[in-house]
Amino acid sequence: MAGRRTRALAGTLVTLVVGTSALLAPPASAHGPGGHHDDAARFAKQVTTRGVWRHLEELQRIADRHDGNRAALTEGYEASARYVERTLAKAGYHTKRDPFTFDLEVVDAASLTLSTGESYAVDQMQYAPNSPETGVSARASVPVDPTGCTADAWGDVETVGTIAVVSRGVCSFAQKAVTAEAAGAVGLVVYNNVEEMLFGTLSTEGLVQIPVAGMPMADGLAVVEAVTERGATLTLDTRFHTEERTSFNVIAETRAGRDDNVVMLGAHLDSVEEGPGINDNGSGSAVLLEVAVQLAKQKHHHNTVRFAWWGAEELGLIGSTEYVDELATRPGELDRIATYLNFDMVGSPNYIIGVYDADESTYEAPVDVPEGSAQTEAVLTGYFDRIGQPWVDTEFSGRSDYQAFILNGIPASGLFTGADDIKTDEEVALFGGTPGIRHDPSYHTAGDDLANVSREAIGIMAPAVAFATASLARDTSAINGVKGPGKPGHHPGPGRPGHPGKHHGHGPGGEHRHLERAS
Known part of the structure; x- marks a missing residue:
């Protein structure tokens, strides 16, 4: 999660502490788009903690071999990207490096x-x-x-x-x-x-x-x-x-699925310089990678699913911002994206089960929330409600890579197990753990290694990501009106009802300078 910042990231989104509700959030509808829960639930079981853990172990080995970190612009980041690319290629994906140039603050x-x-x-x-x-x-x-x-x-x-x-x-x-x-x-x-x-x-x-x-x-x-x-x-x-530097995102998408209705999921791949970043954000990267591997075995789904491993997030959300800004220069490209789901820190040791509060039921967002975001959130909360898993809202604050998407009118939500907020007694009652200390006591430190990741949290979050992926791969009608296969009233093309249009995103920036809080 962003702990660094870009000087060009304007004050449109004042970065806030990502919080949690003190009480269990009210249950959302247990029915995701299309009602194909059984298929999505079966797919969720294919994404296991064991599978995710193999990727986390490799990311730890990479950090160990490269000065203890996987930070942007380092050999550790390059090795992390190569591992993701090799794993995806073996699963049958064609991957692409998406380069971007930015001003690094030294x-x-x-x-x-x-x-x-x-x-x-x-x-x-x-x-x-x-x-x-x-x-x-x-x-x-x-x-x-x-x-x-x-x-x-x-x-x-x-x-x-x-x-x-x-x-x-x-x-x-x-x-x-x-x-x-x-x-x-x-x-x-x-x-x-x-x-x-x-x-x-x-x-x-x-x-x-x-x-x-x-x-x-x-x-x-x-x-x-x-x-x-x-x-x-x-x-x-x-x-x-400032000095001009170049880094890259890793992008892959399914061969199956309609090209005019893309479900996009992302996690940042880089760590901070201070440590290996296995929870932040090896956890989100590894879960996303295992979901992609397992989804490649599903030969038929209605919508294209696009995966992104973002670069230079810890320097100020640079990779994702540059990606969305570039898409905005090409007519219709942003409208192809039905929704975006973000996974940044999903294995915190003193975890909560948090869902981005896109419907603002607990927290008022500091930006206009794109239409369809609440319905995206409902896919995740609906899954948790179905299996009886408590969850809480976390602020839809723009502290991670979904920021550029929502600034450009693309619906979004995501999952989060906590960073530097202090765990409350109410959260302990819901999720266990230790009150009075941070959700991740090793946040942005050398201690964010494999031992800092909760298997239990991964075991809850990985199937949730898988469920949402499979559900939306089939049907995004609740979000943008595009029906699943065999459904009446099939939407004839891309776009979102009431889509507010494109807004200008924000540009790149730098090093050793932290995007944290305004107060």
Whole structure:
């Protein structure tokens, strides 16, 4: 799941924490499109945990052989792609590499140095300007209200010409930055309210003219102590430049099925640089791969099924965005896609069974939700209801590769077992596990290895992906009016009822810069 970002990814979708409902979501209809549940249920049984696990083991071996990761632009990613391609070719698919070029953001400086000698790592917030080449040096200011959200938070503290040091919380990073600059600060450091680096965004270009950075909570509190008790001054140095790079997605589709009605499924193949990424997102990639392998044995289905293993997701959803943007330049190509399903982290060790809340029954989405998305979600929730599996809604927030699809009016939903949110007592009652810790305690770390993946979660999610694939391969009538074989009122061609038309997507971006949260 995206933990990095592209500078060109505009603030249309402010990235939010992917949450879960506190209670079991109300059951959706148990009937997917066409009512061919028995066939889809039989196919679901063919996609097994054992089959998925073989792919996960290979992805772990690849990471082990390539500096412990499978990140974009590395040999580990290339080896991961070759494995997917070999496996698909053996199953009978013709695969295609879909290349894209983008501007990679390369960090030149990311430090906060104190006059007392200490130096701390920081992360330049998205859309914050570079500092001067030598950094900006000034005495520090700390507000009376640590969050620094309003002018009143500063009280009588002198802020003009200072580097402001504030805590995360209460308001957005953008508001903190605007408030600090208006008070005369020449820089802003926001420290986290949890024990990890703060990767933030100001959500839009040109909001302020001062450098803004995030840092971990413990480091931030140490800086506050040094400032308030020892009078330390600060030097904030945060700079980056861009370099053009090229990566690729891996695309494959079934030989069978009508070409004017395509069901598309995707999972990002790259990891972060910090670790092997076996849950994020080896789990989604492996499930998708096993579904594709088993689907190739089904010689007859009504709709084309297209699979995508996305590149450079962890650098800012780049591969999927570039793919959709390119399709948008070709008349009718986006209209061929009936719906898109995304699978990013489906094996979290402290898992939930989450379905993207496309019908907004629990969470209001921060974008217009394309028509047909709720019906796509209902295929997944209907399957869980049929087998008596509890599930919860997760925010339809655009934090993964479905973002470009929904921005371009394509229906979407997907599955998710949790990332960095804290598991609640209510979730434990539904799914077991440990309350008070993250759904994936090893999220974006070196610990995201094979031991970090829950076999139980895979055993629930893999058949659900398979069921949805088989069901939609036969009939998407509930989503776009295209009937399955032998059904009356067969839709004569592509397109979605009430389709809002195409919108411009967003372009590429960079490295070592994280797409996380705006507050």
